[in-house]
Amino acid sequence: MSSLDELYKKMLQNAVTGEDYTVPEDADEDQLDCLLHPEAHPLVWRTESCDCAKNGKSSCMSVCEFGAITSDPEKGISIDDKQCVGCQACIDECKLHNLTPSKDIMPVVETLHTYQGPVYALIAPAFSGQFGDDITSGKLRTALKQLGFAGMIEVAIFADILTLKEALEFDKNINSEADFQLTSCCCPMWIAMIKKLYHQLLPNVPGAVSPMIAGGRTIKALHPQAKTVFIGPCLAKKAERREPDIADAIDYVLTYQELRDLLEASDIDLASLAEDDRQHASRAGISYAYAGGVSEAVQKTVEKLNPNRPISIHTRKADGVPGCKALINDILEGHREGNFFEGMGCVGGCVGGPRAIIDKEKGKSHVQSYGAAAKYDTPMENPYVIELLKRLGFDTIEDFLEKSDMYNREFK
Incomplete structure (x- = not known):
């Protein structure tokens, strides 16, 4: 289970039951903000750093029919929310499981x-x-x-x-x-x-x-x-x-x-x-x-x-x-x-x-x-x-x- 999945489940349980829950100090601030304010983030979240783009065209980029994914040798892949239609092909293709839906x-x-x-x-x-x-x-x-x-x-x-x-x-x-x-x-x-x-x-x-x-x-x-x-x-x-x-x-x-x-x-x-x-x-x-x-x-x-x-x-x-x-x-x-x-x-x-x-x-x-x-x-x-x-x-x-x-x- 990824750190985002663990954070998601704990936060959801707390929100539903009202139990006291302190967000771990080592929680990723971007992941936390994605969960709390999804409208401010793309439809597809990148949960971990992605190195596949450094070796050329990434597999997730190759399956995107809408030109929503670009790659950079230094920063890895990025997803253009204006072009992304939410087909989820990139999420299914990612071998490292570094992409997750909003x-x-x-x-x-x-x-x-x-x-x-x-x-x-x-x-x-x-x-x-x-x-x-x-x-x-x-x-x-x-x-x-x-x-x-x-x-x-x-x-x-x-x-x-x-x-x-x-x-x-x-x-x-x-x-x-x-x-x-x-x-x-x-x-x-x-x-x-x-x-x-x-x-x-x-x-x-x-x-x-x-x-x-x-x-x-x-x-x-x-x-x-x-x-x-x-x-x-x-x-x-x-x-x-x-x-x-x-x-x-x-x-x-x-x-x-x-x-x-x-x-x-x-x-x-x-x-x-x-x-x-x-x-x-x-x-x-x-x-x-x-x-x-x-x-x-x-x-x-x-x-x-x-x-x-x-x-x-x-x-x-x-x-x-x-x-x-x-x-x-x-x-x-x-x-x-x-x-x-x-x-x-x-x-x-x-x-x-x-x-x-x-x-x-x-x-x-x-x-x-x-x-x-x-x-x-x-x-x-x-x-x-x-x-x-x-x-x-x-x-x-x-x-x-x-x-x-x-x-x-x-x-x-």
Whole structure:
């Protein structure tokens, strides 16, 4: 266990229990500041000095697709936070284990203990099965309330809203065989890839925020004093939260692994908790957790929205960075074979995220079972979507398409 891991666990236990704890005099001041003020540091922390760059190009540098890592013969590697998208490839590649992902957990615990307004947990659709085969959404909601959250909202309901938005945009914009659309929802790595490497395709990307951002903005529109904490399997969501045009939505991002650490430090036995079940999402929104789920959700919604449209929706999907790049290259070379394209940066989709707890195939199985139990198939039948949109001032679907500024962003 590294010195940072030991410091992290001791500080977390102290923060949760209120026990007296003196930070060791030999604790690394930079590591301590990383834990206490993660927003002031890069997404990837270098925990020890790195000598590999002195012998030429480092292995972590070679796997970075976004040019975020540079090396210096004297100082070793450095990571440009403006270029880093949080894919975690460098962390996985580092043979010396000198790189570690950012942790927001200490500020979250402090907020839960001291903030006078409501703090809401927004949990990503991939949560099913992450904390145990028999740990339901109701038990997890009870646990989060015990931790001090005002409530738990499943981000899948906002995936429903974004599914409806993207279906409406497809129906409006795709009017010939030459037209096509790339989804702008869900995966920040996919969007970062298009923005940084394939920006010529941006005109084909409708300016919609992700379900995480939609969720944060919705909660703050309805509860202006609220703080929002997103919980998911992805380090890239921490990068997305920091993007200037959408930084108003989410205050902190925890990974499933960070939440597991917090539950353990709080001595909460999930299996013994009472149920607090309030599923509001359709199967379509829940399916965002795995590769192909977004395109399937939008396709079904388009077909229900306008079953007789002359240009049918034909979807293609890719997952993993190499697969996404291959799909985009097909589009650029004219080999589209589709008109709606979905990309997910992790193999398997969000269930394969680098900060997930369980294997991606097991995660997908759990999500699919949870989705199969949903009362509604798409957002078109989901009364909670309509009710929520009305509370936000959208009286009709047409209003939602034309005036949904809170769910829009401009890609540059």
